[in-house]
Amino acid sequence: MPFGIEKLVHLQTLPIYVVKSSFSPRRIVSNLSGLGNLNLRGELKIKHLERVGQGSEAVQANLMNKKYLNSLGLCWGNDHVSRFMNPASEASTARFQERKRESPEPSQKSEMDADLGAEVLAHLQPHQNLQRLFVVGYPGLSFPHWRLPKLTMLVLINCRGCLQLPTLGHLPLLETLRMEGMAEVTSIGKEFYGENTPLIFPSLLELNIGDFPVLQEWSSMDGRETFPKLSKLTVRKCPNLIVMPSVLSLHYLELHDCNPRILWCLENLTLLSDLVIKGFTELLSLPGILLSNNCLLRSLKIISCRKLHSLPSELENLTSLKSLTIRWCEELSSLPLGFQNLTALESLEIGDCDSLISLPQEGIGGLSSLRTLSIENCSNLASISMKFQDFTALEHLTIMYCRCLATLPDDLQYLSAIRSLTILECPELAFLPEGLQHATTLQTLELRSCPNLKALPEWLEKISSLRSLAIQRSRQLFNLNTDNCSLHDFRHVSWQTRCRLQDRKW
Template sequence: MKNLRHLNISGCDRLAHMPNGIEELLQLQTLPMYIVSRLNNLGVLGPLNLRGELKIKHLENVHTTEEAKEANIWKKRHLTSLGLCWGNADSNLIMNPTSKGSLSWLHMGKKDVEPQPSEPNSIRAMDGKLAEEVLSCLKPHENVKSLHVLGYPGFAFPRTFSKWLLAKLSTIELINCGEILCLPAYIRSSSRLKTLRMEGMNKVEKIGLEFYGENSIVAFPSLQELQLKDFPVLEGWCGIDDDNRSIFPLLRKLSIKSCPNMSQAPIFLSLQHLSLHSCSPRILDPASKSTSLLTLVIQDFAELLSLPEKLFENNSLLASIDIISCPNLQSLPMEFQNLNSLQALTIRWCQRLSYLPKGFHKLTALKSLEITECHSISTLGEEIGGLKSLKTLSIENCSSLGFISLGLQHLTSLEHLTIMYCSNLASLPDGFQNLNALKRLTLINCPELQLLPESLKFANQLQSLQLHSCSKLGSLPEWFDNF
């Protein structure tokens, strides 16, 4: 088997160690995962000329810098993606090999597939200086385009780390580096960096000017996508008050999740897609200064009572809005009526939201409307009649909903109407003869619904009618026989 070129062990998550003799497979090109253990040290990788993607797991088992140097990672010029993982940190981020391999020749016994023992205490106690030194010895070749560091237990990234960020690096992911106090400043200078994901930074309290560099005119010049997740003590993320300097000039997509104390963020002039999850309502104020948003997600804001008017006043080009799990949100701002480009609106699990805003009928571009688990909404009024472009209307588990107005008949573009688990709804409005585009009507678990509207027989385009668990619907109308 010394001529083996491809060994694909992707998804073999229970492997405790590598088979013996890997270092003798000098023709090996594909090895997407390597496990450092007592039986297989990191130096085994030294003579191999690997290509494509490589994820090195359980780097806590590397105890000397000499062993790390022997891996010769910096010489592997054909690698395009490198993952460096400590402890049980793992990811499928780089497990997309294109070459096929086989494990049939390994003849692994039971002891070979036992899960790697978890050693959280030893990992936490690992000398931070050693971790930094090991990491500094694992710098990749300049041809690597994607770098992923997971579970790094060091207290800082090594100074030589900046030399890694060479011209072709386009993706950086730093995940669960829980001892880090400050984000690495060198990232700003990577001219081709397009995606940056940072997650699980438990001790980072502030993202300050050092992140951009004191002398940098343009920081993160090519970055298009940025994600911050699980920064439990992060309070501030400052911008730059200097007209001669800029940050994130091409940023299009920003996701901030589980940053509960964060109240400050820069202004992103080119931002188009913003997703905010499990954050303080205070983060919405700096977010409102954006002016080019196309999509907006606000999710898991338990303390949110209202949405800032400026957020919608400044972003009239919004095409999609999701407002999810905001249980104390009581109303939507009047500025909603100015969203002339809005095509999709989803409102879920907003239990205290009792009505749609006045001027809602002005959303003439709206094509999809979903209202789910909004138990305080009792009426869908005439406002909905102005939604001339609406194709999909879904109302689910709105227990107080008892009335849908005749405005429904003006939804002449409506193709799909779904009403589910609305326990107080006793009737549907008439006017179905005007719904010339209606193809599917779904009524599920509406126990008070007693009859179908007579006009439904004139819905000539209807292709699907689903009735389920509508216990008071005693019989189908006579005209149904000719439907």
């Protein structure tokens, strides 16, 4: 920090304060006292609190009297607090990679570090006006009991030495709670909810629990109303958790890398609109009652359930479902016959299901609302015999990395709303179906890495709506019969030299 910053007594904005230490004749002294006289407002992040030599130095920071601070971040170790305090930054990162939401790596802490950390945190108690609190890398074994009645958001990351969670159920305005990296917590119960609290977590809307490797039981509080407003719950990396409360108010539920037994604790849920089940490597089947009880479900994602061999027939009850994603379910060999009842479905994505051999027309039909269909990396899928005449709303069709797929259905002519068709890495595909010539709304056609595709059909000229044509890595494609096709009207035409096209007359 700049020398003499503690003299700027009228300074009101200081987003980041980095703790530095220096050696005195008897001990290490930090510059934490430099915050004492500053009348700060808004947001403050204090980094590298592990450099504080004595708990008494934290008292001099005088946080309890900074009544205009509304957001406080306290960080031990590596600098990750900024990411957790800035949701926009975290969302931006998620656009470039699947959201892993990994916590910062913990550092090794001795018993002395734990005691000192607890003393430092206790003396950094903020003013009661604080609204958002972030604690990252805290080395202590327990949390202090602070009274923060206006707190709306609390984030606890990598407090790996803590043996139990702090008491939070009494906080009247807390809306968002995120806790990750609690390596020693084995149970969640009354110590979390609090005693003598008639209404527990009265305002909590979103709860995120992740990376609790030894957590086994998350109990409810009998006789007292708990989580009356909770609508979004994410539980991640809790492999030993087998008991959890059934929060009836939930609308969004996301479960990652957990024990399959946890699913049977959720049979009483009835209001779910979004359900994500991911990384259940030992899951063989989904409890059908979880689907049949949630007929209002709008989005369902089943991802990385490698031993899942089938989907429950209760799937047909999801008549409000708009989006269905099934990926990395290598043992899934078939789809239930009730697919035709999903009349509200707008997006269907099936990918990386190696045991899936076919998509039978009796299983997928009647999807009159479907707008996007994506079939990717189903290496043994040999046929797609769906009734495309039912897909009158389909706009985008993508088929990628289906190495055994030799033909496409001829009834593509019924795709009266189709705008884009993408075929990538289908080495057995030798020709395009005749019915495609009647797809008069097709605007974009992409053919990539289809080595057996030898020629594009003469009827290509009939697709007057086509505006973009991309052909790449199709070595056998010698002829592009476009004598009468107005390719000069195309906005984009691309081909790769390895296609060896001999007839290009535009």
